[in-house]
Amino acid sequence: MDVLSFVIVGHVDHGKSTLIGRLLYDTESLPPDKIEEIKKASSGQGRRTEFAYLLDHLEEERKQGITIDTTQVFFKTPKRRYVIIDAPGHVEFVKNMITGASQAEAAVLIIDVVEGVKEQTRRHSYMLSLLGLNQVVVVLNKMDSVDFSQERFEAVRKDADEWLKSINVEPMLYIPISAIEGDNVTESSANTSWYNGPNFLESLDTMQNKQPPENKPMLFPIQDVYKIDDKRINVGRVEAGVISEGDEIKILPTGESTKVSAVEKFLEKRTQAIASESVGMTTTDSVFLDRGNIVCVPGSEPVLTDTVNASMFWMTKRPFSSDMKLTIRCATQETSCRIERINKRINSSTLEVIAENSDVLENLEVAQVTIKTKKPVAIKDFNDVQELGRFVIVHDENICAGGIITHVG
Amino acid sequence: MNTNLSQLDKLENQSIFIIREAYSQFRDVAMLWSIGKDSTTLLWLVRKAFFGKIPFPVLHIDTTYKFKEIYEFREKYAKEWNLNLLVAKNEEAIAKGMSHEKGAFQCCNELKTMALKKAIAKYGFKALYLGIRRDEHGIRAKERVFSPRDEDFEWDYKNQPPELWDQYKTKAAEEEHLRVHPLLGWREIDVWEYVKRENIPVTDLYFAKNGKRYRSIGCETCCSPIDSDADTIEKVVEELKTSKISERSGRAQDKEDDYMMQKLRSLGYM
Incomplete structure (x- = not known):
């Protein structure tokens, strides 16, 4: 059911x-x-x-x-x-x-x-x-x-x-x-x-279930790498499409290409896995993957960039100030970042524009922002693949903001 | 290929995702195993997440008042699944004769929460996996998937950190440890249907003998069996589909006063 x-x-x-x-x-x-x-x-x-x-x-x-x-x-x-x-x-x-x-x-x-x-x-x-x-x-x-x-x-x-x-x-x-x-x-x-x-x-009863994006090009963000016996198993959740044994794959941000040697699940014989499944994967060449790498289909890569334009909501009592040390997390990617520009500050209960080009952001305000990331991140439009089109901003180990990417590139 | 994942598949995939997210952040982690159906299901999922080789200890908080079947089960599967099993007791309180006769609140707090505190201090765990579920109790329904405990082990339930989508809390220096709850979204019946599907071994106490079975298992002294003829997993699943009685109705520590569970949990109870 x-x-x-x-x-x-x-x-x-x-x-x-x-x-x-x-x-x-x-x-x-x-x-x-x-x-x-x-x-x-x-x-x-x-x-x-x-x-x-x-x-x-x-x-x-x-x-x-x-x-x-x-x-x-x-x-x-x-x-x-x-x-x-x-x-x-x-x-x-x-x-x-x-x-x-x-x-x-x-x-x-x-x-x-x-x-x-x-x-x-x-x-x-x-x-x-x-x-x-x-x-x-x-x-x-x-x-x-x-x-x-x-x-x-x-x-x-x-x-x-x-x-x-x-x-x-x-x-x-x-x-x-x-x-x-x-x-x-x-x-x-x-x-x-x-x-x-x-x-x-x-x-x-008329509401519809959200469907995982199975019909999109495959995306597999790496969560971790386990050394099991002699194998290096790259684990993660398929966030879009289907990953299959023998697939030609590309790894971001390194740009390396290789092939899927096997799709692994404990106690099961697998040749593929679909969006929303948590599995392991090995590659034919000895490429060293790491948490935060995005495995994708050559030719259908997400955009790799250090500039993220987004709608962001600030959800912590301490207002944003430019001296805060921030981290962005998008799927399993994580890097330090700074808010380069707050293009527009919006009151979230009236839509009133509080300021254009501001350098502060208060609790519960929504803003159009430009974020500069230290390492490049692979992103998608939120309306295409949500998992790579949304992110959180972390300050002092607490999530202090969330954001949606609606303009890529 | 059939792309329709069943509800049990969805739950399994989400739980494995959570288990791996926590381990990627904490290598100093342990799993609490009470040897009941939920934490044994969690153990099964942890085995799946790590391809049968669990890279951290499995911790049993032993009040010494558990059923003998629980101890037998623990020894059997610790061996069969090659677990790094740690057993922790509050020896001091046990030596002083702590028991439920001193009151369930006092006893649970001393023999479970304090025993856990001592074990965490001894081994230096930064995070713990627990098999609690939202549908067990209204207080547990308020939990986050990653839930911090402060230096006094307390749960600040009035000011929990936000958790967006699948982005969870990371541990701050002042936080003592994080509780990780991979089964939070499972219901009792999901656990049983999964136990059935996966053939996960569970103790016989859950199956009816002479018209009685245990639905929720803790200490022998504080658990009452329910009336039931369900002597197989199939019958247990059927019984739950029609039952009108809540799962923890046989658990004494939920009953002593209205906010007992909240008080216990705010002090660090599981």
């Missing part, structure tokens, strides 16, 4: 955790002892049964009624299984939201129909678009608080649509729901007779 992972994002208190709790409860995905446990914990905090407690497991989360960190839970429909990634809605936990969203294949944006589009509604959806998540369902929650008013639904939908258009997100659907009461969550509600679309659960 297929598994699809989706993230739920949105402004604080717009009902993310409640929606997930309701979904799990109504699909009978919860063991009775879990339900008992939340009932007990809820009354311990003097609350009515709090669905959010299914995800908000930290004592601090329950006491304060907020989600601090991202979490993942499982459930299934007759069609397939799901991994739900819950993401916190507070501005100070955006890095946790991005962590969660980077693991998802699709997204659900939740908006409180009373409050409408808010700061984190905009920021989160902008992050989704940067991360390349283009399957988005929008749910307008708390419809019970506006007497299931179609007029209110349409007004918020119009606002949301305007914003999403400006960041190139085309939602698959807008669904009126009440997570707390269950309207249109797993069953279509009589309270919204004016709405004829699918309910939330039905909408999930």
Whole structure:
């Protein structure tokens, strides 16, 4: 059975955790002892049964009624299984939201129909678009608080649509729901007779799995080299295409050419491996590969460059300054780097341009940057092969920024 | 060729990727093996990642209250798989008579967390592989794949480092060690289906005898069996598909108070 992972994002208190709790409860995905446990914990905090407690497991989360960190839970429909990634809605936990969203294949944006589009509604959806998540369902929650008013639904939908258009997100659907009461969550509600679309659960079943890029030219970034008996086995994950015994290959950045002698997997006889498989590979000549080398097809090499133009989001409290010692990591490649130019600084919740040609970057800002790397890196357009079109920037052993390469060369 | 990888294939490939990412960063690493189904599955994946030759020790934290079947299993497969097995105990606490009768929190903390601390100090490990899964417990669901512990061994769950795509945390000097969790995205049933597919040996305690079996195994003193007739792997998989009871319902240390697991884990518990 297929598994699809989706993230739920949105402004604080717009009902993310409640929606997930309701979904799990109504699909009978919860063991009775879990339900008992939340009932007990809820009354311990003097609350009515709090669905959010299914995800908000930290004592601090329950006491304060907020989600601090991202979490993942499982459930299934007759069609397939799901991994739900819950993401916190507070501005100070955006890095946790991005962590969660980077693991998802699709997204659900939740908006409180009373409050409408808010700061984190905009920021989160902008992050989704940067991360390349283009399957988005929008749910307008708390419809019970506006007497299931179609007029209110349409007004918020119009606002949301305007914003999403400006960041190139085309939602698959807008669904009126009440997570707390269950309207249109797993069953279509009589309270919204004016709405004829699918309910939330039905909408999930229309989302597509992300396919590994099998039909592209082969890319095999080297993770490590193991000496097993007399063999030097180059291990890694195939990030695009198919690697086969006998393939002519080229190695970046050295430019050496050789052939695949064997594809290796423990306890298996292999002649090839496809995108997303973790395997080992030996070469016919004694070329010495190393972590960070990119094995590719001669004639279809990624671009090798020391200049990376990208959209980058800064996700740490310490603002960027030019004296910071930074490292860029793209697939298994790693080298020190500096941000040569910040061409444009953008407020991620308003798209307002804060500055052109700046030399600082603050937490949660998005920027168009030019990065100079110490050693050349092999890159691809994010829309072609994501694994070589995205990178992180590391400072003091912590990931402080992520980026997407949309212009190569 | 059939290009549709099954869900188990996807999980296996991702776990092997994680195992190799951690080893490329840390050569001073060990794997925690509790000898239960999860860490034995992890051990199987580690063997695959390194083509049968695991380049680091496998560490068993022995509370001395484990089932005799666990000790037998440990000796048998340590030999068969040619493991560099290390057994660590908190001898001092054991000599003083620490047991679950002093309270599960106290006992787990002394005989597991403290024993682990001592072993890390002794051998100087920079990272540890652990077979925890998100669906076991809500607190474990909050974990990162690479999760740092500070000098006091504490888990700063309120301020975890970001983890983007498959780019994980690297270890900072002030961090004591990193926990690496290659099975985080597996569910209980995935583990069993994988055990079945790969013919991974697991202890007989998981299979029903006289209408009872263990679903989750820790110390003999703090584990209760569940009612079950599942005496084969096939029946266990079937049972899990219909079961409404959570996996760790037989584990005493989860029960003592609402936030027991959080408190234990924040102090460095596995």
